[in-house]
Amino acid sequence: EAGVAQSPRYKIIEKRQSVAFWCNPISGHATLYWYQQILGQGPKLLIQFQNNGVVDDSQLPKDRFSAERLKGVDSTLKIQPAKLEDSAVYLCASSFQSRANTEAFFGQGTRLTVV
Amino acid sequence: GESVGLHLPTLSVQEGDNSIINCAYSNSASDYFIWYKQESGKGPQFIIDIRSNMDKRQGQRVTVLLNKTVKHLSLQIAATQPGDSAVYFCAEGGWDDKIIFGKGTRLHILP
Numbered sequence: 001e002a003g004v005a006q007s008p009r010y011k012i013i014e015k016r017q018s019v020a021f022w023c024n025p026i027s028g029h030a031t032l033y034w035y036q037q038i039l040g041q042g043p044k045l046l047i048q049f050q051n052n053g054v055v056d057d058s059q060l061p062k063d064r065f066s067a068e069r070l071k072g073v074d075s076t077l078k079i080q081p082a083k084l085e086d087s088a089v090y091l092c093a094s095s096f097q098s099r100a101n102t103e104a105f106f107g108q109g110t111r112l113t114v115v
Numbered sequence: 116g117e118s119v120g121l122h123l124p125t126l127s128v129q130e131g132d133n134s135i136i137n138c139a140y141s142n143s144a145s146d147y148f149i150w151y152k153q154e155s156g157k158g159p160q161f162i163i164d165i166r167s168n169m170d171k172r173q174g175q176r177v178t179v180l181l182n183k184t185v186k187h188l189s190l191q192i193a194a195t196q197p198g199d200s201a202v203y204f205c206a207e208g209g210w211d212d213k214i215i216f217g218k219g220t221r222l223h224i225l226p
Contacts, residue, residue: 004158031212042204042216043159056213091158095212102147102208106158 002026004107006092012113018080021110025073025094031055033104034067034077035091043091049075082114127223134192136220138205141186145207149214150179150190152201159204159216162190192222200224 005024013019025032030051035043046065048055052072060067064083069075079086089111095104128134140148147166151159165172165179165188172179178191188205202219 033214035216042206042218045213045215048211048213050212055211093158093214102149102164102212103161104149104214106160108156108158 004092004094004105006090006107006110008110009108010111010113012115013082015084015114016081018078019082019112020076020078021090021092021112023075023077023092023107025075025092026105029094029096029105030072031095031104032069032075033091033093033095034075035093037089037091037109039088046077079112082112084114087112087114124218125221125223127225128195129225130195130197132195134190134195134199134222136190136192136203136205136222138188138190138217139186140188140205140207140217142207142209142215143183143186145209147208148179148181148188149206149208150177150188151204151206151216152199153204153219154201162203164208195222195224197224197226 007022032049034046037043046060047057047067049069052069067077089109091109093104093106147164149164150162152162153159163174163177163179165181170181176193180189202221204216204219206214206216208214
């Protein structure tokens with residue numbers, strides 16, 4: 001079974017520039033998550049999709065971050081404009097969304113450095 | 116803020132000994148609790164989960180204990196191996212499948 005795919009693997013940008021990350025979840029997984037993981041901390045949930053609808057985006061800084069999952073499969077996360085404090089690993093995860101199965105599968109993440 | 120946290124940031128264990136990683140949580144309404152392992156440069160990997168109506172669950176070399184009275188969760192790893200070196204996160208999930216992570220404990224295996 002193919003895992004969660006993310007790209008790019010690494011990205012370095014200057015502050016105030018824009019950046020976009022892409023995620024392809026595991027086939028058949030209805031739930032998709034984007035997390036931000038700052039070095040030395042646990043992943044922080046930014047947004048959760050159920051198919052192409054948003055379940056929770058309460059922690060997403062909406063003045064600069066946006067995410068979409070138009071066809072209920074792939075998803076993109078965008079930051080515009082980036083700030084120094086956005087430097088982090090951005091993780092995408094997906095799950096089957098079943099009460100009997102709580103396992104979420106994570107991609108390797110995109111490491112963003114804002115200089 | 117986060118409702119799931121850990122007591123110790125770093126744990127050093129002799130190879131072959133058992134490891135116990137602890138976690139405190141504050142949301143008594145969580146449906147389930149999950150342990151993840153994260154190796155350097157990789158995303159978190161699911162280890163084991165436990166429903167809120169259980170107090171113990173065993174997997175291969177791992178056991179998770181849940182004490183709802185004191186809102187405490189632990190992960191026990193038997194016969195710790197070098198490959199167990201990683202950061203371990205506890206996380207909690209609810210009816211909406213939202214998964215909230217704690218801060219993590221780094222497990223260091225001594226030769």
